[in-house]
Amino acid sequence: MFSKFFIERPIFASVVAIIISLAGAIGLTNLPIEQYPSLTPPTVKVSATYTGADAQTIATTVASPIEDAINGADNMIYMDSTSSSSGTMTLTVYFDIGTDPDQATIDVNNRISAATAKMPDEVKKLGVTVRKTSSTTLAAISMYSSNGSMSAVDVYNYITLNILDELKRVPGVGDANAIGNRNYSLRIWLKPDLLNKFGATATDVIAAVNDQNAQYATGKIGEEPVTQKSPYVYSITMQGRLQSPSEFENIILRTNEDGSFLRLKDVADVEIGSQQYRSQGRLNGNDAVPIMINLQSGANALNTAKLVEAKMQELSKSFPEGLEYKIPYDTTKFVIESIKEVIKTFVEALILVIIVMYMFLKNFRSTLIPMIAVPVSLLGTFAGLYLLGFSINLLTLFALILAIGIVVDDAIIVVENIDRILHEDENISVKDAAIQAMEEVSSPVISIVLVLCAVFIPVSFISGFVGEIQRQFALTLAISVTISGFVALTLTPSLCALFLRRNESKPFYIVQKFNDFFDWSTSVFSAGVAYILKRTIRFVLIFCIMLGAIFYLYKQVPSSLVPEEDQGLMISIVNLPSASALHRTISEVDAMSQEILKTDGVKDAMAMIGFDLFTSSLKENAAAMFIGLEDWKDRNASADEIIMELNKKFAFDRDAASVFIGLPPIPGLSITGGFEMYAQNKSGKSYDQIQEDVNKLVAAANQRKELYRVRTTLDTSFPQYKLIIDRDKLKHFNLNMKDVFSTMNATIGTYYVNDFSMLGKNFQVNIRAKGDFINTQNALKNIFVRSNDGKMIPLDSFLTLQRSSGPDDVKRFNLFPAAQIQGQPAPGYTSGQAIEAISQVAQETLGDDYSIAWSGSAYQEVSSKGTASYAFILGMVFVFLILAAQYERWLIPLAVVTAVPFAVFGSFLLVYLRGFTNDIYFQTGLLLLIGLSAKNAILIVEFAMEERFKKGKKVFDATVAAARLRFRPIIMTSLAFTFGVLPMIFATGAGSASRHSLGTGLIGGMIAASTLAIFFVPLFFYILENFNEWLDKKRGKVHE
Incomplete structure (x- = not known):
């Protein structure tokens, strides 16, 4: 025995x-x-930029061909794209759990190569980036200047130059990103009145900058083969790219008849500024720059968090005076x-x-x-x-x-x-x-x-x-x-x-x-x-x-999928009326932050203003707030109770619509708690028609007792101006269409010309008209374009701005135009009951030309x-x-x-x-x-x-x-x-x-x-x- x-x-x-x-x-x-073990689907993110284009144009000319190319990738479960009027397109491809993310990235990259030829030249110039991403957020670090000696732009660039690369090398960190895209940029602020006075145009400025801020090869002296042998070979060097605003100011636009020069400083202001001015970070109501740290798949979260904290402490020893950091959002505490x-x-x-x-x-x-x-x-x-x-x-x-x-x-x-x-x-x-x-x-x-x-x-x-x-x-x-x-x-x-x-x-x-x-x-x-x-x-x-x-x-x-947990953190999504300016959003979020911080149990309120969390796009009227709570033993109220209190407190805010929600129970599976779904239209309806249909769904859903705060991210009522072109007049004035739109992009939009070198890095050179000249709908009469016969023609001679509305960003899901719909189970109901309820509502309110698709945790719950x-x-x-x-x-x-x-x-x-x-x-x-x-x-x-x-x-x-x-x-x-x-x-x-x-x-x-x-x-x-x-x-x- x-x-x-x-x-x-x-x-x-x-x-x-x-x-x-x-x-x-x-x-x-x-x-x-x-x-948890690796429970989140591997993701690959594709990004492209089409400066000056509206959301629907980007969706049609950039997102659609890329999606067609990617569709059918091995182990892909779904993909969604967001095209924004900020000129960006972000497409995320989700793969089955267990898929090798490196192999998935290679597959997606190879497929995109075939779609490049179909894209606009501007998109090709800026390039399409493909990278694997981690959807599991480890922590958020907030950096700020406590004595005001550094602006938010300075802090942002200090981070990109001195901190991000260090954090990315920390074992276990999948990615580290400073939020806001506030890179230094050589900003050329054109003065349209002076351009017209001197008979110059925005395209002249573009051509001069391209010509005089460039890197050229100059060769060598004494290099073989030569008949008369030289004992030495000398390389010829020169300053190619310009390196300071004063050098750019002296760019020559033309030589006048009297031998004098028309220089850039005569028609524009030049400065080192920010690449964009559409977003702002805040911490407890003060300027700050957030750094989001994502966890590498399979990494030890606790060890990685300790290493990140140790690295920040090490780096802080060499911070400029007044630069400080705080970690208000740390998922490892839970x-x-x-x-x-x-x-x-x-x-x-x-x-x-x-x-x-x-x-x-x-x-x-x-x-x-x-x-x-x-x-x-x-x-x-x-x-x-x-x-x-x-x-x-x-x-x-x-x-x-x-x-x-x-x-x-x-x-x-x-x-x-x-x-x-x-x-x-x-x-x-x-x-x-x-x-x-x-x-x-x-x-x-x-x-x-x-x-x-x-x-x-x-x-x-x-x-x-x-x-x-x-x-x-x-x-x-x-x-x-x-x-x-x-x-x-x-x-x-x-x-x-x-x-x-x-x-x-x-x-x-x-x-x-x-x-x-x-x-x-x-x-x-x-x-x-x-x-x-x-x-x-x-x-x-x-x-x-x-x-x-x-x-x-x-x-x-x-x-339900898994129980909702008190993770000591919560998120707030804030939206002001469409087209609200950034300063309004900052003011509103600052006021909300002060009220939030007065709430028992709340420790910190970090905000990303001008950033739409659900669409991952820049939007001046939107903000995302990350709220850290006191330790569990130090507060009496649960996270759910604090969420309910804050939702009641701000329910009747006339200036902004906000919703406070918990984190997803499984990190990385969704952006927030609740459910996410898409109403896909397969009959070719416009986004206006999709909005009309989806509004009916949302209205009906909010009448159901199982559902709470159901909403859609699609908003086609965003105030816009539609450009009307009188093509007969355009030809009458002997104008070139390309020059017209290049001029508009370089004045009303932002035109990326090329790069300049500073601090050992390359930064963009961007051209735009000074704000005072383009701040109203009469902007077109201040901007001139030169005809082929040398005459200066104001744009309002053949262009008209007509008030209209349209989407600031649009979504596509699995190749089709779609509206994203989000919501939470009502108190006392589960995610399973909420999914069943919203499915019934969709079936009752949407026609046969729509199909419902799930994403995030809802996808996993339905598919499992x-x-x-x-x-x-x-x-x-x-x-x-x-x-x-x-x-x-x-x-x-x-x-x-x-x-x-x-x-x-x-x-x-x-x-x-x-x-x-x-x-x-x-x-x-x-x-x-x-x-x-x-x-x-x-x-x-x-x-x-x-x-x-x-x-x-x-x-x-x-x-x-x-x-x-x-x-x-x-x-x-x-x-x-x-x-x-x-x-x-x-x-x-x-x-x-x-x-x-x-x-x-x-x-x-x-x-x-x-x-x-x-x-x-x-x-x-x-x-x-x-x-x-x-x-x-x-x-x-x-x-x-």
């Missing part, structure tokens, strides 16, 4: 256990720590607090399990032996995690908490059986009792391990979001269960042979009374089993009623529907097959499987009573319950078969005897697990919502499995064994 070898060699057994523990300790020190709370739960669970074991085993020796299995099994699990490339995250930590109650089970079964034999046979030695006990329980222990692994291991092969979540959880448990089974067969019996004593000291009074009560309960239980076996039809009907109750509860419990059921069925099937193979019978394993519905019933019932949801954590708990409920049933069925076939008892007697013998270990192991899980359902602090969801389902299931299923498993064994005997008699087989 396998166990006998170790019983006779206790030192060998101990050495094996020590080696397992040491391997685990080494693995533990090398495992990365993060909130991770740290969550892990602290999980460890606290872990310790609480361990203490409760020890108490339960002592109450049953009645002495410290018997209690200590199973407890030794805990550190060996858990430490050994870390070695397995390391070999599999896993991390220490919330999922693996949850699995380890649950493992405490599971890994002691096998050891308890062994100790309890040895203890029982010692009390039944006064003449047997402890060593012989251990050997006899292992002959009886080795098979059940192996069965339990195989059954639990049969549940968990197949689940690990499921792909997608649900598969990624359940893989690390399931394999962590599978590893710990396997090791605990090995320990129960090796170390535990050898320790029992060494340390157990027949006559221990009398237990405490309360312990003795507990066991007296339990002995009475065992008698009542065995009598109850006998009662049920005599009334099979009645109780089979009760079982069928329970199956109906499960179906009812399944329909009543709402679904049915996956959990598949995993559950897969687990059930594998449990059945493993037991059938072990028992060499097809019917008897059904008796074990009948325990599972009771666990499911109890799980759904308690979740329903507590008002929780059917989310990923609950579904993962159901998988575990398959194994746990089957484990209890195995103990009864194994002993019933032994009583039946080895001792020759009748089916009825064998069944009742097995139920009586196994009642104590079943209740002991079930209570050990239940009390181990108990701290999860009462957890508080960071990450408590997920622990509540997982713990509630497990406790409900275990209560049902250990109070109801233990009566019905004997019943179904009795029925199936009798049926099996009847079949055997029909086949001519006789049972001895």
Whole structure:
């Protein structure tokens, strides 16, 4: 016998256990720590610029050809693009979880090369960039000048020149970006009146800058081949690009007839300014520049955050006087607090399990032996995690908490059986009792391990979001269960042979009374089993009623992806009326910041003004605010309560529409909490028509009780001017169309000419008219263009500005024009209910020429529907097959499987009573319950078969005897697990919502499995064994 070898060699057994523990300790020190494993789809971002073009033009001429080229990339799940009137196009391609981001980037880049030829020359000149991105935000650093010695532009450029590259080299950082695009730029502010006075045009300025601010090759003197040999070869150098505003001011536009020069400074102001003036960063109402730090895929979040902080402290030693930084937005604080709370739960669970074991085993020796299995099994699990490339995250930590109650089970079964034999046979030695006990329980222990692994291991092969979540959880448990089974067969019996004593000291009074009560309960239980076996039809009907109750509860419990957590952070989206100027937005956001900071529990308010978070585009009337809360222990209100308070406070703000929302429960899966969807139009409707249709959807959605703050990012009412061209007059004035629009772009727009060198970097040279000349709709009469016959013609001679409206940015989704729609579940409703409600509204309000597509967390929730059921069925099937193979019978394993519905019933019932949801954590708990409920049933069925076939008892007697013998270990192991899980359902602090969801389902299931299923498993064994005997008699087989 396998166990006998170790019983006779206790030192060998101990050495094996020590080696397992040491391997685990080494693995533990090398495992990365993060909130979740890689659950976000890899993304590739494509960016292009078409300066001066409106949003719809960019969507048609830039986004569309790029999308056509990218469509069909390997493992792509969807793509969306935003084209903005700021002249930018951003397209993000999302790939299946597990796709190699580097290979995806190469594929996208290769495909875009084919689309380049179809793009406008201006886009080709500025280039199309392709890069892999990380959607997981690690932190935001805010930098500011405390003494006002540096402007926001100076701070921004100090960051780009001295800090960003350093941060990008920090191990674990996927990307680091200063928000705002405030790079230095050589700004040429044209004065149209002086241009007209001197007979010059904007195109003259462009041509002169291009000619005189350029790098030219000049060659070498003395270079071969030459007839007269030179002893030296000299390179000729020259100043190519200009380097200061004064040098640009002296650019010659033309030579006058009297020999004088018309220089740039005669018709324009020249300065070092900002590349754009459409955005501004703020921190608590003061100028600041935010730096967003994204986490590299698979990196250790906590370690990366520490390294970033250390790097900033190192760099701060050389900051200019007055330049300071603060980290108001740090997602790792939630991770740290969550892990602290999980460890606290872990310790609480361990203490409760020890108490339960002592109450049953009645002495410290018997209690200590199973407890030794805990550190060996858990430490050994870390070695397995390391070999599999896993991390220490919330999922693996949850699995380890649950493992405490599971890994002691096998050891308890062994100790309890040895203890029982010692009390039944006064003449047997402890060593012989251990050997006899292992002959009886080795098979059940192996069965339990195989059954639990049969549940968990197949689940690990499921792909997608649900598969990624359940893989690390399931394999962590599978590893710990396997090791605990090995320990129960090796170390535990050898320790029992060494340390157990027949006559221990009398237990405490309360312990003795507990066991007296339990002995009475065992008698009542065995009598109850006998009662049920005599009334099979009645109780089979009760079982069928329970199956109906499960179906009812399944329909009543709402679904969601994962629970919303208090992460200590929130986001606010602010929108002023369309076309509001930046200074208005700054003023409004500053006022909001002061009110927000007065709110109890709020610590910091960082704002990105002029930036639309949902469209990732510059928009002067929009702002995104990132609000950091006080530590969980330092505030009384939860994040949800603060969100509700702020939403009420600003609900009636006439100057701005704002919404306060939480972070997505899984970082990087969405921009914010709630849901995101797209209404795609496939019939060629204009964006005005799409807006009209989507407005109906939004209005109807906001009437639904399940939905809150449903809105669309599409706004075609943005005030604009439409340019009307009189082509007859244009030809009459002998004008060139290209010159006309180049002039407009260089005066009313911003014309990028070329680059200049400063501080060792290249910066843009941009031309635009001074603001005073183009600040009204009469701007066209101030701007002149030269005709082919040399006359100066004002633009308003053949161009007219007509008031109109249109979108400032437009979206496309999977090749089609689309409107993005966002919203949150109303308080008291789940994301699943919200998704179902908005789907119904869309079906009722949108025509057949629309289709609905999901993105972010909503996409994962919708696409993962049915996956959990598949995993559950897969687990059930594998449990059945493993037991059938072990028992060499097809019917008897059904008796074990009948325990599972009771666990499911109890799980759904308690979740329903507590008002929780059917989310990923609950579904993962159901998988575990398959194994746990089957484990209890195995103990009864194994002993019933032994009583039946080895001792020759009748089916009825064998069944009742097995139920009586196994009642104590079943209740002991079930209570050990239940009390181990108990701290999860009462957890508080960071990450408590997920622990509540997982713990509630497990406790409900275990209560049902250990109070109801233990009566019905004997019943179904009795029925199936009798049926099996009847079949055997029909086949001519006789049972001895």
